[in-house]
Structures are given as structure tokens and as C-alpha cells.
Amino acid sequence: MSLYEEQFKNYLKNNDLKYTNERKELLKAITILKDHFHVEDIYQQVRKQKSDVSLATVYRTIPILIESGLITETLSEGDKIVYEKIYNEPRHDHMVCLNCGKIMEFSCPGMEKLQKNICREHSFIPVEHRLELRGYCRNCWKNIKQKINNGKYNQELK
Amino acid sequence: MSLYEEQFKNYLKNNDLKYTNERKELLKAITILKDHFHVEDIYQQVRKQKSDVSLATVYRTIPILIESGLITETLSEGDKIVYEKIYNEPRHDHMVCLNCGKIMEFSCPGMEKLQKNICREHSFIPVEHRLELRGYCRNCWKNIKQKINNGKYNQELK
DNA sequence: ATATAATTGAGAATGATTATCAATTGCATT
DNA sequence: AATGCAATTGATAATCATTCTCAATTATAT
Numbered sequence: 001m002s003l004y005e006e007q008f009k010n011y012l013k014n015n016d017l018k019y020t021n022e023r024k025e026l027l028k029a030i031t032i033l034k035d036h037f038h039v040e041d042i043y044q045q046v047r048k049q050k051s052d053v054s055l056a057t058v059y060r061t062i063p064i065l066i067e068s069g070l071i072t073e074t075l076s077e078g079d080k081i082v083y084e085k086i087y088n089e090p091r092h093d094h095m096v097c098l099n100c101g102k103i104m105e106f107s108c109p110g111m112e113k114l115q116k117n118i119c120r121e122h123s124f125i126p127v128e129h130r131l132e133l134r135g136y137c138r139n140c141w142k143n144i145k146q147k148i149n150n151g152k153y154n155q156e157l158k
Numbered sequence: 159m160s161l162y163e164e165q166f167k168n169y170l171k172n173n174d175l176k177y178t179n180e181r182k183e184l185l186k187a188i189t190i191l192k193d194h195f196h197v198e199d200i201y202q203q204v205r206k207q208k209s210d211v212s213l214a215t216v217y218r219t220i221p222i223l224i225e226s227g228l229i230t231e232t233l234s235e236g237d238k239i240v241y242e243k244i245y246n247e248p249r250h251d252h253m254v255c256l257n258c259g260k261i262m263e264f265s266c267p268g269m270e271k272l273q274k275n276i277c278r279e280h281s282f283i284p285v286e287h288r289l290e291l292r293g294y295c296r297n298c299w300k301n302i303k304q305k306i307n308n309g310k311y312n313q314e315l316k
Numbered sequence: 317a318t319a320t321a322a323t324t325g326a327g328a329a330t331g332a333t334t335a336t337c338a339a340t341t342g343c344a345t346t
Numbered sequence: 347a348a349t350g351c352a353a354t355t356g357a358t359a360a361t362c363a364t365t366c367t368c369a370a371t372t373a374t375a376t
Binding site: 123132 | 253262264266268269273280284285289294295
């Protein structure tokens with residue numbers, strides 16, 4: 001039994017929750033899914049596993065996966081919420097390209113120290129953080145610059 | 159005419175949009191609203207101004223206010239989106255109490271430098287950022303600690 | 317094996333946001 | 347000031363992710 005599964009089962013037991021087949025399938029699904037995923041991705045993944053967990057159960061299980069420390073809610077791109085695995089993952093933050101939507105991860109140890117200091121100054125007990133840099137990735141920015149040079153963005157840029 | 163209004167009108171003119179009464183009322187509303195507000199708060203504020211701007215128009219106007227640089231989408235607490243004014247406001251970030259929901263602002267110049275460096279390293283052109291620290295404020299943490307001492311949180315804490 | 321409380325699936329309900337469309341209005345042009 | 351046209355609006359219907367309901371099922375302690 002993986003540590004992942006171990007942690008999930010412990011959490012369930014400590015909270016009088018049952019380790020059902022559906023929850024087993026959902027756990028498997030998120031171990032298979034990579035990087036960033038949506039609710040719908042989880043649902044599609046369990047269907048690939050030939051198990052028919054209902055969408056309602058997917059929604060019901062997400063808070064459990066979060067509270068057991070396996071996944072976290074990461075970015076909110078417009079309407080849909082993005083989740084990602086956090087169990088044993090090194091801490092990192094995100095850059096989101098406003099043009100192509102690509103999500104890039106980065107880590108910055110210096111930032112952590114600053115955040116801890118700030119929390120201490122405000123007597124705030126941190127549990128989690130979200131840092132999101134929004135802008136343009138290398139490729140998209142290159143394209144945009146070209147368009148500007150061709151005079152296409154003149155109106156917007158005044 | 160305030161700079162705020164000036165900027166809004168310029169944006170409208172540059173984009174072939176009209177400066178209607180409804181937009182005037184909405185602009186007034188956000189200048190009156192403080193700190194962080196929801197769509198519903200804007201709607202309530204225009205009603206206080208005795209003008210009947212429809213909810214549909216409030217929703218329609220928000221993207222314009224964002225693109226003209228007057229407000230920004232700040233935090234996503236669960237479902238509802240939180241907006242705040244950014245025009246001429248100094249840069250700051252947020253701490254959110256997971257217990258009482260209180261939002262506190264803080265600023266940290268050191269963090270900005272780090273973020274700029276990271277963007278440069280990744281050839282990423284930043285447009286905006288969001289940093290959210292989630293945890294417990296002084297008061298709530300004090301209460302939680304008391305409960306723990308009284309043995310109430312034992313089950314959750316194992 | 318039994319009892320019991322938790323869980324599930326199917327579909328209805330919710331609630332924030334968006335789309336529709338006929339009527340209205342700002343504004344550039346005469 | 348009057349005209350014409352495209353943008354805007356309000357009312358309401360539509361959408362769509364998420365949550366709720368409830369009868370039937372299932373995991374787990376005893």
C-alpha cells in the first residue's frame with residue numbers, strides 16, 4: 001500500500017469515513033493524473049478506469065482529498081477551479097499566460113522566508129498560500145510584439 | 159472631473175464605447191465602495207444612489223472597469239469573486255482568515271523584487287500577480303488554541 | 317451475521333453569470 | 347437642432363458548475 005493510500009485511509013478512519021470502492025477509484029485517478037486538473041478530468045479518468053463513479057461523488061470526494069492533504073485548489077482561471085496534487089510535492093508557485101493559458105511552475109525559496117516573516121509580524125498563522133503571476137509567456141509575447149510592429153494593436157495601445 | 163472619471167472616459171472613447179448614465183452611476187458606486195466588494199455590493203450601491211441600473215448591466219460593466227484599470231479581481235473565496243479598486247492604490251497582497259473570513263492587506267517590497275527576477279529568468283512578461291496567504295488571524299487562532307486545550311479538537315487532531 | 321451510520325447514484329435544485337432581443341440612447345455627422 | 351446608426355439597456359430566459367435530496371446500498375464495528 002502506497003504512502004498516498006495510507007494517508008488517505010488514515011484520514012478517513014480518523015473521521016469516521018468509509019474507504020469505499022468509489023473513493024479507492026478516485027484516489028487511483030488522482031495518482032494517475034498529472035500536474036493540474038479539473039473536476040471533469042477526474043471524472044474522465046475514473047471512467048477510463050472502467051469504474052462508474054458518479055459526478056456527484058467526484059464532487060463529494062474533493063473536499064476529503066483536500067482535507068487529507070493529497071490535493072489542493074490551486075488557481076482559479078475564470079470559472080473553473082484547478083486542482084493539483086500536493087502530497088510530497090515540493091512547494092512551488094505558478095505563472096499563467098494570459099494569451100495561451102499555459103501554466104508554468106516555479107519555486108523560489110527566498111519568497112517563503114519573506115512570507116513567514118510577514119505572517120509573524122501580523123500574528124497570522126499561515127496554513128497555505130497561493131502566488132500566481134499572470135502575464136505573457138515567451139512565445140506569446142514574441143507574437144504580440146510582432147503584431148504591435150505591424151501596427152495591429154495601435155488602437156488598443158492608443 | 160476626477161482622474162478616476164477621466165481615465166474611465168478615455169478608455170471608453172478609445173474603444174468606441176459610450177459614457178452612459180448607467181456607467182456613470184457604476185463608476186460613482188465603485189468610488190464610494192471601500193476595500194473589497196462583490197458584484198452584489200456594487201448592485202446595492204447603485205440602488206442606494208436611487209438609480210436603477212440592472213444587475214445585467216452591472217455584470218456587463220465589470221470587464222470594462224477591469225480593462226480600464228480601475229478595479230481588479232482579487233481573491234476567489236469559494237464561489238464569489240472579490241473585486242477591489244486599484245487605480246492609484248499602492249500595491250499590496252492579502253491574508254485571509256480561514257475561520258472568520260476577514261481579509262487583511264499587507265505589502266512587502268522585497269517580494270516584488272523577487273517576483274521580477276523570477277519573471278526575467280523565465281522570460282515571462284508579468285502583467286499582474288496575486289498572492290494570498292491563507293491561515294488564521296490572531297483572534298481566531300487564540301480561540302482555536304483554547305478549544306484544543308479544552309479537548310474539543312482532539313478527534314480532528316487525532 | 318447483524319445493526320447502524322455513512323455512502324452512493326440519479327436527477328432535481330440552486331445560484332452566479334451570460335445570452336437574447338426588442339426598445340432606447342449616446343454621439344458623430346449633417 | 348435633427349438624423350442615423352451602432353452601442354446599450356432591462357427583463358428575462360438560458361447556461362453550467364456545483365450542491366442537495368432521498369431511497370437504495372454498503373462498509374465496518376460488534
